[in-house]
Amino acid sequence: MADESGRIVVSGVSKTFGEVHAVTDLSFTVEPGAVTGFLGPNGAGKTTTLRMVLGLAKPDAGTAVINGRPYVKLSDPGRTVGAVLESTSFHPGRSARNHLRVYAAAAGVPDRRVGEVLELVGLTPAAKYAVRGFSMGMRQRLSLATAMLGDPRVLILDEPANGLDPEGIVWLRGLLRHFARNEGRTVLVSSHVLSEVEQTVDSVVIIARGRLVHEGTLDELRGAGSVTVVVDSPTPDKLMQALAPLGVKATPAAGSTIHVSGTTTAAVGHAAWQANVELHGLRQEQSSLESVFLELTDDRTTAPGTAGSSQPEPPSPSATPPA
């Protein structure tokens, strides 16, 4: 059933290259009107997934649909979806304008659109030069211009920040947010660095080793982080003994500091008070977004059958999307 929603739905997709399971039973949904980050370490299967969404690779199992249809069944793909894939795709001897003219013809859009997208990405002054001499940032801009030729409702960008200078990243961030929030387009941006897209995305889909490890808003991701109690005592050895009955993981850190995970400041303070241990500091540290991301995508925590610490709170990373 086709629709004009701009929604991307990936259901149960798997892809194997020889012995390598690139993507395993992956399901997630990307909604319009928001920028969605598609995150995971290098080799997690992001590009493979995007290639299957875009019909360049066939999944071994499962389906990926845009507007309710597989990419190859879209009636006018160039006007529905614009994609920028990781390696830049240009003939080095062709000028930027001619590159866009080639694809304007294929997309069935008038040639004046070429001038418009060049203007949009700020490449008009370089339009007549061969792509050979372009910097990485200019190539990224030209890739984006190519994706925008058909003025698509859905934008899919694979590592678009690669090679962009800080100014370019700020520009791209503003553009993508404008597309999603003001114009209601669907924007899916992949990255292997959360901090790179942290200020751009509204929600995230995180995969590791080809499997989904988290799907939700950025705030939900923050909540998925663990809490560490940091406690200072002039007698750390005595404090360690006092904490032993709690059955928590206590790790001596630098100097007189101990990091305790899986508990609360109240429990640690109470244990110290009961054991008559002097405390000089007692505070709670929430792990940063980046460290939550690292925890989620770490091999040890995502390996099947390996349970993390057994604390009931905070919520442990779940391998299933929130209901």
Place this chain on the structure above:
Amino acid sequence: MIRLLRSEYRKVVTTKLWWGMLLGAVAFAAIAVIAQIATNGIRNNPAGPLTNPETQRSILSSAAAGYVFAIVVGIIMITTEFRHFTSRPTFLLEPRRGRVIVAKLLVAGGLGIVYGLACVAAAVAITVPWLAAKGVTLGWASNGLIASMLGILFVVAIYAVVGIGVGVLFRNQIAAVISALVFLFVIEPLIAAIPGVKEAYPYFPAAAAMALTGTMRDQQVLLAQWQGGLLLFGYGLLFALLGWILTLSRDIP
């Protein structure tokens, strides 16, 4: 389909490849024609006097030598997409991959005809004044020269189409070009020379091309003109189908 043809046409004319290869094709054709005329009547050249219809056909149709550049252009037209990953925007904008291949085959064939016309023009420009200087007139209609030259257009166009199929098969540009050249310059001549397998030679593309264009080759027996044309068409169709099927069945890099 019009969109795709326009896109493929623009791909060809917006890089230097097509006219660089065109110059090469014309140069090859010219050298082949000049060699034919210059060596006529000397050494072991089996060709008869310049007034012979077969000799005249052989001289003009040697311009088909430009086909080497046509197959290379066909190979590069498709392998450059894989090499520079332009295959991605190409197949993103037209995920019905078979149509992309058909557009490429048509543009390659059209380009082949352009190359063929240039080769024929070069051959005529060299042969007519040179033979006139020797007091020989070409028998255009009576000696079957027109048919020969139409044959050249066909041969060069078919080789460009075959190039697309070869390019899809190998994907790697260097491997595809080298394999094609080895086949044309080493394998086919060897087949023609080795007793025992020599009998199969008339069914190879080069021999079919010679049969179609009316080129003589030593004492080699060739197919009839129409058979050569049909066989060559079959080769074109085979490689076009190969390119089509492989593009549909494999993932796009």
